[in-house]
Amino acid sequence: MTLLGFLVLIAVAAIRLRDLFAVVMLFGVYSLLTAALFMNLDAVDVAFTEAAVGAGVSTVLMLSGLHLTSRWEQRPKRSPLLPLLVVGVTGAVLVHAMLDAPFVGDPQAPVQTHVTPYYIANAPVEVGMPNMVTAVLASYRGYDTFGETVVIFTAGLAVMLLLGIQQGTHNRPGLNAIGDQLVLRSVVKLLVPAILLYALYVQFHGDFGAGGGFQAGVIFATGFVLYDLAFGEGDARTVVPPGWLHRLAALGVLIYGGVGVYALLAGKPFLDYSALSADPVAGQHLGVLLVELGVGITVFAVILTIFYAFSGRGRRA
Amino acid sequence: MLLAAIVAVMVTMLLALVRAFLGPTAYDRMLAASSFGTKTVLLIALGGHAMSWHSYLDVALLYAMVNFVATVAVMRFFEYRAAREATEGGESAS
Known part of the structure; x- marks a missing residue:
């Protein structure tokens, strides 16, 4: 929960800031926090990918892209109301769809009852990998x-x-x-x-x-x-x-x-x-x-x- | 013992953070951020051992690499930028 709160804070800061270099650094921190979140969920493989791709290579690639352009973002000339409306509606639809989704860790969720037991039961025999x-x-x-x-x-x-x-x-x-x-x-x-x-x-x-x-x-x-x-x-x-x-x-x-x-x-x-x-x-x-x-x-x-x-x-x- | 080591590493991380926020020059901040990253590697190694995560050492190694590469990349970025701004400034003056 705390980590998610940090993620929201960083996202808001990345939107508000005009200094693109700081935004790139914030994205790096965002990725590392996400990796920590995955680690917390015991998903080591995903955390590994997130840290290598999100925090490592993406930061370097964004810096090399940034040095082709200006460091300071220009103020938008048009009013941001219409994009805000579109994003708000999309977000509301997504939240509405989320309400039907089962809770994280719910044992009755389809994820837990459908294919996962098959993988857990058969993967060591059929594929034979730890x-x-x-x-x-x-x-x-x-x-x-x-x-x-x-x-x-x-x-x-x-x-x-x-x-x-x-x-x-x-x-x-x-x-x-x-x-x-x-x-x-x-x-x-x-x-x-x-x-x-x-x-x-x-x-x-x-x-x-x-x-x-x-x-x-x-x-x-x-x-x-x-x-x-x-x-x-x-x-x-x-x-x-x-x-x-x-x-x-x-x-x-x-x-x-x-x-x-x-x-x-x-x-x-x-x-x-x-x-x-x-x-x-x-x-x-x-x-x-x-x-x-x-x-x-x-x-x-x-x-x-x-x-x-x-x-x-x-x-x- | 493990707990004492973790607390000690956290204290040094805090000190590095203080330097990163106070640091009069960009180099102080950069150095503080870099050593903060190094301490994070230690913290992952210690904490991973304490909480018995599997393959925590892989993660610590990866983090060490990411930290080093990012530091070099940021320094390069500022170096090229300074060089470019110097040449652009020279052209507009002449």
């Missing part, structure tokens, strides 16, 4: 996750079409006050391999604990974003050339879809991983591993694409 969230996400709900991966891929595609990644010299002469700091350079050099290793751990540990392709992709991309921030774009683009990124983004979706098509060709339903191996449980393991790898590759490539597209623009050489 982390039930990954079993549901990647196996039972494989279609939904495939859709999410395609959505992320489409978002990356849209950014690439609208902004594009500008090529050229990106050494930024005379702008290297932080980049020349020996301490920062050394620390980043030591930290980047550790972050990449941590991302791989999150990727492959998803079967057992919190983690999975979405979080791992974001953390992997954050490692390269950090490298870019410390050493400048020229160096980061030598490590991961922008030309690779759209191929990688497509590759991830292809891996995911390829697993589904393979199952189809083997005479099973689309994305039925038991077709991958003679033993159904081993097949499920292999399938979830491949699918999570596809998700991770796509998320990594798309996040880095967006960062390159924002940070390479509108800068005087």
Whole structure:
């Protein structure tokens, strides 16, 4: 309840403030509070995603977007009454719909009686994974996750079409006050391999604990974003050339879809991983591993694409 | 023992917050915010152990990474902005 109150306060402050930098910081705090809320509900996987995506990468992306525009928001010229009316009506409809929803934790709620008992009873036998969230996400709900991966891929595609990644010299002469700091350079050099290793751990540990392709992709991309921030774009683009990124983004979706098509060709339903191996449980393991790898590759490539597209623009050489 | 450690970390967090609000310069505030984040990592590790959450260390590691990257990003943001404003100011003056 207290956390929710804080969330409302931060939302109101973010609307009222005209200093966009402060708003970006408030969004970071908002995400961290949301992550704490999920943690409180014992949803570690969701909290993990929220902290990595909302507080980590989004803040960096919004800052790099903000530096293309002005720091201060302009006063709106028209009266905000009509939008307020629309938002108010929509909110009232949503609240009205909420009244029919069961309370949180109600044992009679459809969520608790319909599919959840099936997952809890059958997931350890059918998929054989300690982390039930990954079993549901990647196996039972494989279609939904495939859709999410395609959505992320489409978002990356849209950014690439609208902004594009500008090529050229990106050494930024005379702008290297932080980049020349020996301490920062050394620390980043030591930290980047550790972050990449941590991302791989999150990727492959998803079967057992919190983690999975979405979080791992974001953390992997954050490692390269950090490298870019410390050493400048020229160096980061030598490590991961922008030309690779759209191929990688497509590759991830292809891996995911390829697993589904393979199952189809083997005479099973689309994305039925038991077709991958003679033993159904081993097949499920292999399938979830491949699918999570596809998700991770796509998320990594798309996040880095967006960062390159924002940070390479509108800068005087 | 664990409780004493948690209280100690919370006290240092409070001190960092005081510095962040008082701090005369932006650098004081930045440093305070950064060390507040570091203390949060410790708090997650201690509190997670005390309340026996599973995979709390993963969360603490993630938070440490987010904190560091965000600090560097904010400093970069101000650095580029200062450089750009300096060049724009120079052009309008000349």
